[in-house]
Amino acid sequence: MNLKLLSIILFLPIQVLAKEELKVLTYGSFVSDWGPGPNIEKEFESICNCNLIWNTAESSGALLSRIKLTKNNEGYDILLGLDDSLIKEAEENDLFLEHKIKDFNLDIDWDNKFFTPFDYGYFSFIYDQTKLSSPPQSFDELASRNDISLIIMDPRYSTPGLGLAKWINQIYQEDTVEYWKSLQDQIVITSKSWSDGYGLFLEGESDVVLSYNTSPAYHSLIEDNSNYQALNMIEGHAIQIEVMGILKNANNIELARKFLEFSLSENFQQYIPQGNWMYPVIDLQNSQSDFYSAAPKPKSLEQIFPSFSEKESWISNWAASLNE
Amino acid sequence: MEAYSIRLPYILYIGTFFFIFISGIFFFIQAPDNFNFIILNYSNAIFFTFLQAIVATFFSSLLGFIFSLILYLSGKSQRLISAFLNFCFILPVIFVSFGVIFFYSSNGVLSRLFSLLSLDYELKIFSFIGIIYVTSYFNIAFNANFFFRKLVNLPENYIKLLKSNDIPFLTAVRLQIRKYLFQGYRSILILTIIFCASNFTILYLLSGSPHLVTIELSIYQSIIFNADLYSGITLGIIQLILMLVLASLIMFNQNYDQSLNFSKSCMRIFSKSSFISIGFYLILFYFLIPFLILIKGLFNFNLQLVLSPSFINSIFNSFMISFVSVFFAVSISLSTLFIYRSFLERNSRLHKLIFISITILLFIPSLSLSSIIFYLNFNLNFILSNFFIVSLINSFFITPIVFVFLSSKFIHNYFYEYKHCVLLNISPMIRIFKIDIPKIKNELILIISAIFVLSLGDLTSVTIFNDSSFRTIPLFISQLYNNYKYDDAFFILSLFIIFLFFVMYMPSRLLKINA
């Protein structure tokens, strides 16, 4: 038999059987054993006949930096977990493809041709109600309460930290720097990541920690501990929407689009509330009623999408308060 | 031909080093027009790097010296004390940091003790104090071991002189033997400053404020969060220059004999003073504080975690990196020692250049080197795997430690040995395998154990090159901790430490090494 023909016959089944791969870059906790990633992977692989390969960057704050640095030479198809405050910067760097998905049926307002949202939450401050009996109800009150110690995240390196900078900026506008200065004495730790900071709070290093209003839901539903509560600020709470997008030099664009569509379906979204401890972007009040009860939504501030320079100005305002 | 094959690892090392160095320069030349490095933006980091290094070095030297005296005068087993100090020096930073947090944090052991005694607990471990404490922990052990070995190796006739003239020992330390004790200390001091200035992991874990940032942390933040390799490399160059200036002021003295002679006669000094006894137990307690998490860890046995694919993957990666790093480091070190000695034998001053070419690695921040290699790898379309890169970077940083540790014994009697080898026509290959390696066998086994442990416990370069498919044990533990899986983190940490203990000491026990 002709050798060429033989090799084609022998290798053809392997080619046919070889599955497509979808490489997703995300942050570590999303794909940890206790995060939503493993379940999402199983769901998607059962419908796509493909292999979903996760890779992680140091933190959500590091995701965009990695792609900017490497120009996606590492060959990822999707970046999952970008903060909405970084969307404009990502667009300015021309790193993503249009997703071409129409007909969003979401629980939030959304209109962006490059990114699709997959969860959202509201920044808040978490406290232990057994230790803090009269929690502050506004930012002004928080700053005036010298008895309250605070853990925040560094706005340069952490998306919650950046979220707080955005939040304060939205409320105080020109007086942002002054406000930050009034808060500095109470900040006992400025951690590099949300998980560091939150962990230190749980260890008793502060009275209050910057986090998400959904954090108490984890304690009450998983630990059966309702001591932890979120402050309800009368000014309103800044929203954070986490998004994903298809990278420009993705190897498998069609599969990536399929994944984005999948992420807006219940099969993906069902794992968000008690996996990522954020709100799903579709209405799951019926199936996730425990979660919604444990994490009532606060008053929301307007959603904003800053440019790179606007984002930098929030950070500069925070940095200016440190120099005192 | 044989001589060339022995020199090959060093030649490859020098070639790689220069390639990386030239790439760094090339990279800089290609910096975009909008690259604008404002050194003032990093002035705080530069200042803090050296402030915390100098403060930590001060405490390490002072307490190291005092501890060594107390340990020596206690009369307890010298072998055990030296081994214990060695072990404390090479403990994984992550272990000591978590151990210190476990003991001193607001919800820690000490705080609960204070609470029981109805006392206020004000100490904040995520602060300058915490950073200095953990940094000093290792370096106190390092310095104490240096002075302790000096005391143990006190010439017998010194002791006889002191005793026969009824000179109290501490007086003698101040007057007669101080010069002997501090002989060769300059190189230890420089190494201490280097270790204190480049303690990335401690800052990463304990820095609770944007003010508490060092150059290494700034490099990390530039690369990981700002995608700014240029700043990362520039900062690395700044640190390198400043460290070299500091080192040249103190001057390197490489004549430090590491050998330890436990088989001396019973002629030694020890004190029956209760102050010394109390001091001994306090010192022991100080060094054992981080080990308290072993108690917590071992009570939280989690078989499922031990059998999980991510843990097994971490172990495999850690081991492979360590084996490869140790192999590289030992090959390069032995090759360099061979060349270094051959220049000494020929009375050539080039031996100093060889010495510098290896020890300069101590001064280069590993993260800067990582960023240049990352850039290179990126331009080569990522042909080098993360595993190989991390092994290479690790090996670069343990090689000078191996070299310095082995050099004294390796070149001992080189002058006469050289003559005998020349006369007896002993080839270079036979000399290195049949004469040199048996000569340094004990030291080689000790240092291989130590650098294997150091490599296993390193968190620095993996923080840049990690992804979900490539994780090491320290990173695995760090991620457990960051996800509030404290019990699991302490459990794995406990297993890790016990394993490290065996790696460190079993080879020497099996081979019945005296030193």
Added chain:
Amino acid sequence: MLKLNNLSCSFDSFNTNFNIEIAHTGIIGVVGRSGSGKSTLLNLIAGFIQPHSGEIFYQNSFLNDLEPSQRDLSILFQNYNNFDHLNVFENVILGIDPQMKKTPSNYKITRDILKKLSLDIDIDTPVNLLSGGEQQRVSIARCLIRNKSMLLLDEPFNSLDPGLRRGLYEDVLMMTKKTPNLLTLISSHLIDELRKITNAFIFLHQGKIIGNKILSFKELSTNKFFKEYLK
């Protein structure tokens, strides 16, 4: 015959110029003050120092261009004549087998030579566990098995006590008697002890061989530099 023609070298401010012809064999003492050039002379002959000018001939061979291992000689120094971390067998057999192979013939050669030197020790003993005298005997044993026709001893026994030195000098004497064509140059400043084994001396003064020949002790005693040296 060993012939040195204007053999000169210099380092720092020290210059040597050696001229001598040694026609006979046996033991020749090389004496002189510290710094007179005794070690330099032996190292020049051995090939560890390259002369700036001059020639060395030995048994009609021109030695200048030869490596130490190519010269028909062995050399021992005051200290460090053994590899301390190796055992007796390895140190001895190095003389003829650099690979130190543990073969029955090698073991036999080692045992035989140690017996000749009345050294009753286990050949697996690490050399650093032996006494000073035993260690020097081990190094002498290595020289013996090499079977070279010239032996250079550069103050080899000075660090030992008088009793041990006597014994080792006797070993050297015994070796010379058993090896008829062996030329032994032994340097020392302990001339009284050297006199017990030889009456042939080379006296060095300020880098030169006095008389450019071998002298007996009687002849030496008439030399003014030697008289000053003895004081």
